[in-house]
Amino acid sequence: MQASKISKSTSSSAFVVLTNPHLVHVVVAFAAGVPVELHHYAKSSYIPTLSSLTLLDHAASMGHLPLLQLCHARRCDRVVSAAGMDAAAFNGHLETVRWLHAIGTPCTVWAMNGAAKRGHLQVVQFLHEHRSEGCTVFAMHNAVVQQHMHVVEYLQRHRHEGCTSYTLVRAAQMGYLEVVKYLHAHQRQGTSGRQAMDLAATNGHLDVVAFLHEHNPMGCTTQAMDGAASNGHFEVVKFLTTHRTEGCTALGATRARENGHDDVAGFLALHWRV
Structure with a gap:
């Protein structure tokens, strides 16, 4: 009986850490770095910084679906926040995104924005077909800058946000002739010709x-x-x-x-x- 109580107490303490971003910050404060999967995510200026995420949000960002499913099975409410789902989409973890959607996890426009920037077309498609948050002009802009033309073409066909007035400028500046041609053909030139x-x-x-x-x-x-x-x-x-x-x-x-x-x-x- 005593062992069972200790085990239950330890488990509860672990979940407190897993779901508290302030405790996570203390835990990782002296780490030498971040996992390679989180390097680009941590540097993004458009989504939350690494220290603002809980460990379960980290797990979502890295696609560790079994851990997330285990926590959900133990009825840990709202174990992944919108930031975690955004990060999962940004890193292209489609199955994790599917599962988080199925259990009602929220996300923001930065889920599709991030997936588009990284060229994760299947994630972009899923979010477009199953979610209502949508995206912003930065989805197409960043897909253009990264030359993910398959994503650009999908957004052009299925979304209405378009790109920024600076998108053509960036494509021209970087010498992306085919991208410049595409933007011209679809009248995505803005006012920066x-x-x-x-x-x-x-x-x-x-x-x-x-x-x-x-x-x-x-x-x-x-x-x-x-x-x-x-x-x-x-x-x-x-x-x-x-x-x-x-x-x-x-x-x-x-x-x-x-x-x-x-x-x-x-x-x-x-x-x-x-």
Whole structure:
């Protein structure tokens, strides 16, 4: 009888720790690091920090379904919070997400946002079909930035949030030509067309610059050639000189010389008198 009481008391104490984020913080305060599965989750600025989660939320984030099911079988109420389900979705643990949904666990828009960012299409599909929280423009934006085009296409077909006005800019800046083409085809350009070409030119993405020149009526600014010249992207400078009228400023030539791109600086002096 005494052993049974001790066992029950120990079990109750364990559940207190498992479900209290403040105690969890004390437990892990002197740990050398976090599990590799939680590395990206802990660094995310859009969902709760690691120290704000209970251990059972951690278990959900890592897909440890047997532990969660055991706790549920012992009638531990609300063992996983919305933050835990968000984290499970972010890390792509579909079966855990299914089970948490089945027992009525809440989540937020960051469940689908996070799954989209990591390219977990099946999780995105499940949340869209079975949950009502939805997502925000950051779902498509982050899927675009990470080049998860299968997720982008699904969101385009089934969701209405779209992306941010900065999505095209990021895709152009990173040289993702196919993504830029997709956003153009589906009219997801926002109001940042000029900045998109400016940054594509600055980073030397000639194919993106050429596409935007042909298809983006907003054009660019002198920053496009200034940035390309500063970084020594001679082919981009020549393309802009041939096809555009915005030109450059003296700053572009100055920075080209400072960075050792004398051929570019000489070209600008010849063609733009700077």
